Amino acid sequence: xxxxxxxxxxxxxxxxxxxxxxxxxxxxxxxxxxxxxxxxxxxxxxxxxxxxxxxxxxxxxxxxxxxxxxxxxxxxxxxxxxxxxxxxxxxxxxxxxxxxxxxxxxxxxxxxxxxxxxxxxxxxxxxxxxxxxxxxxxxxxxxxxxxxxxxxxxxxxxxxxxxxxxxxxxxxxxxxxxxxxxxxxxxxxxxxxxxxxxxxxxxxxxxxxxxxxxxxxxxxxxxxxxxxxxx
Amino acid sequence: xxxxxxxxxxxxxxxxxxxxxxxxxxxxxxxxxxxxxxxxxxxxxxxxxxxxxxxxxxxxxxxxxxxxxxxxxxxxxxxxxxxxxxxxxxxxxxxxxxxxxxxxxxxxxxxxxxxxxxxxxxxxxxxxxxxxxxxxxxxxxxxxxxxxxxxxxxxxxxxxxxxxxxxxxxxxxxxxxxxxxxxxxxxxxxxxxxxxxxxxxxxxxxxxxxxxxxxxxxxxxxxxxxxxxxx
Numbered sequence: 001x002x003x004x005x006x007x008x009x010x011x012x013x014x015x016x017x018x019x020x021x022x023x024x025x026x027x028x029x030x031x032x033x034x035x036x037x038x039x040x041x042x043x044x045x046x047x048x049x050x051x052x053x054x055x056x057x058x059x060x061x062x063x064x065x066x067x068x069x070x071x072x073x074x075x076x077x078x079x080x081x082x083x084x085x086x087x088x089x090x091x092x093x094x095x096x097x098x099x100x101x102x103x104x105x106x107x108x109x110x111x112x113x114x115x116x117x118x119x120x121x122x123x124x125x126x127x128x129x130x131x132x133x134x135x136x137x138x139x140x141x142x143x144x145x146x147x148x149x150x151x152x153x154x155x156x157x158x159x160x161x162x163x164x165x166x167x168x169x170x171x172x173x174x175x176x177x178x179x180x181x182x183x184x185x186x187x188x189x190x191x192x193x194x195x196x197x198x199x200x201x202x203x204x205x206x207x208x209x210x211x212x213x214x215x216x217x218x219x220x221x222x223x224x225x226x227x228x229x230x231x
Numbered sequence: 232x233x234x235x236x237x238x239x240x241x242x243x244x245x246x247x248x249x250x251x252x253x254x255x256x257x258x259x260x261x262x263x264x265x266x267x268x269x270x271x272x273x274x275x276x277x278x279x280x281x282x283x284x285x286x287x288x289x290x291x292x293x294x295x296x297x298x299x300x301x302x303x304x305x306x307x308x309x310x311x312x313x314x315x316x317x318x319x320x321x322x323x324x325x326x327x328x329x330x331x332x333x334x335x336x337x338x339x340x341x342x343x344x345x346x347x348x349x350x351x352x353x354x355x356x357x358x359x360x361x362x363x364x365x366x367x368x369x370x371x372x373x374x375x376x377x378x379x380x381x382x383x384x385x386x387x388x389x390x391x392x393x394x395x396x397x398x399x400x401x402x403x404x405x406x407x408x409x410x411x412x413x414x415x416x417x418x419x420x421x422x423x424x425x426x427x428x429x430x431x432x433x434x435x436x437x438x439x440x441x442x443x444x445x446x447x448x449x450x451x452x453x454x455x456x457x458x459x460x461x462x
Contacts (some may be wrong), residue, residue, distance in 0.1 A: 105347035120334035
């Protein structure tokens with residue numbers, strides 16, 4: 001009898017998380033995809049997430065409404081539709097101060113949710129597409145954050161106490177955007193049906209936010225056609 | 232000009248968290264109370280939470296609907312109304328294996344939410360009523376869990392990176408239930424309007440779950456009248 005490990009996969013519907021879902025599937029995991037609506041400007045990503053979860057064979061896909069926390073943090077982040085702040089354009093991602101697109105405690109909250117579901121599912125892993133190289137400089141994308149959450153997850157859960165800790169898998173953590181795009185390309189990921197833009201118009205990317213800048217550079221450096229549709 | 236620190240306080244409406252809210256207020260904090268509905272059998276506690284937040288002068292009180300995660304974990308915990316499991320009765324709390332009233336990743340999720348709100352509020356503290364002495368043996372009530380979340384909170388947030396880490400305050404961590412009851416009694420906490428039972432009938436406590444056992448012993452050892460109304 002063979003055993004197929006279950007994995008919860010954080011899936012935003014962007015380039016990184018869709019690649020991670022493909023990688024988890026390619027490693028033979030039974031994937032359970034988890035997405036969040038939190039009032040983000042780019043809520044259209046959730047439609048990509050739905051289609052990608054189906055396309056990449058996820059056993060289940062949950063889209064959680066975290067609109068309440070979105071409203072509580074809206075004044076502190078430009079990424080929320082209701083925020084008075086504007087998404088910065090034509091900056092150099094990852095340099096300088098943490099940009100105002102940072103959402104307070106977002107990855108902590110997403111991972112906490114994933115941890116609860118993983119433990120209930122008896123899943124052994126949580127996969128997520130954090131990246132600390134070509135990224136916007138968010139504190140909760142750094143390797144030290146991931147290590148701290150791993151320690152927490154082991155201490156926090158019955159699974160951890162009983163010697164079956166739930167493991168975080170972050171295959172993109174040290175890759176460049178170009179390497180990520182190439183990895184996904186090899187797995188035939190349909191990048192035309194992902195959206196990375198922080199501030200899209202419908203399903204058209206703005207082309208100027210940090211996320212668009214990183215994505216465009218990634219395809220360029222990977223020497224692969226960029227299927228992104230810009231406004 | 233004086234500065235009054237803001238604090239987010241996790242408030243279930245039970246004995247411990249209500250005492251913590253009173254302690255934070257007594258230390259001069261501007262309190263922002265945070266409660267969660269997750270399909271718990273004892274959702275009646277949220278009505279106590281609402282009244283206690285008003286009574287103890289909270290500046291704000293948010294009751295967050297986490298029913299989605301409640302449904303995802305219902306099969307793994309007896310504490311959820313929709314669970315097929317039964318709440319254990321007449322056990323000895325804290326001895327033996329983790330009981331089935333354990334809710335996967337509950338405190339991680341509650342704290343993640345509190346961290347997001349605290350950062351958006353520019354609050355410097357999160358107060359919570361975890362207790363590792365007279366408790367049900369949950370892994371996410373232990374001092375090592377709190378220390379791990381503190382480390383995570385500092386790494387995860389802009390506040391932490393910029394040298395203003397949000398501090399966890401756990402004044403009950405090493406107190407006995409009797410000491411907690413006495414502390415609250417001195418602050419005139421209205422314990423008649425708190426409910427601790429895991430499995431109440433309306434607002435009447437069952438008298439036999441771990442939480443009822445610990446509460447009853449606490450009042451007895453504190454030599455204070457127990458205002459709990461039992462079924």
